[in-house]
Amino acid sequence: MVMKEERQENKSGQSPDISKMSRLLLTGSTMLADVCPDCNVPLFRKDKIIFCPNCNRKAVYVSSNDEVKEVEHMHLFSESIEQLQDILTGKLNYLSQKLASAESYEEMKDILQLVELIVDIEKKILGP
Numbered sequence: 001m002v003m004k005e006e007r008q009e010n011k012s013g014q015s016p017d018i019s020k021m022s023r024l025l026l027t028g029s030t031m032l033a034d035v036c037p038d039c040n041v042p043l044f045r046k047d048k049i050i051f052c053p054n055c056n057r058k059a060v061y062v063s064s065n066d067e068v069k070e071v072e073h074m075h076l077f078s079e080s081i082e083q084l085q086d087i088l089t090g091k092l093n094y095l096s097q098k099l100a101s102a103e104s105y106e107e108m109k110d111i112l113q114l115v116e117l118i119v120d121i122e123k124k125i126l127g128p
């Protein structure tokens with residue numbers, strides 16, 4: 001017997017993806033009482049990360065009143081990936097300063113190659 005998981009597909013795209021949400025619950029995510037400020041779909045929590053399953057974005061809480069302030073414009077990442085992104089951004093800033101003060105073509109070339117590498121890695125992390 002073949003199990004059909006998706007019996008009813010969302011045609012309009014307006015209603016939340018129920019099958020996706022139930023799958024999240026099955027994989028250990030917790031549905032929260034708060035809703036996404038963008039689409040009003042209940043937020044989920046998994047491994048300390050709170051996210052909107054509809055927007056596929058991470059939610060950020062305001063520490064003062066615990067209200068959802070905004071939904072970050074980024075895909076879901078583990079914390080280590082976020083740390084890596086921070087480091088890469090820092091290195092890019094450092095390299096652009098180095099590039100500005102570079103005096104030889106050789107030095108500029110080296111810096112630009114590094115910049116290219118970092119940008120490539122960031123693209124891979126961010127995905128399409």
Ligand SMILES: [Zn+2]
Binds near residue numbers: 037053054055056
């Ligand atoms: Zn949302």
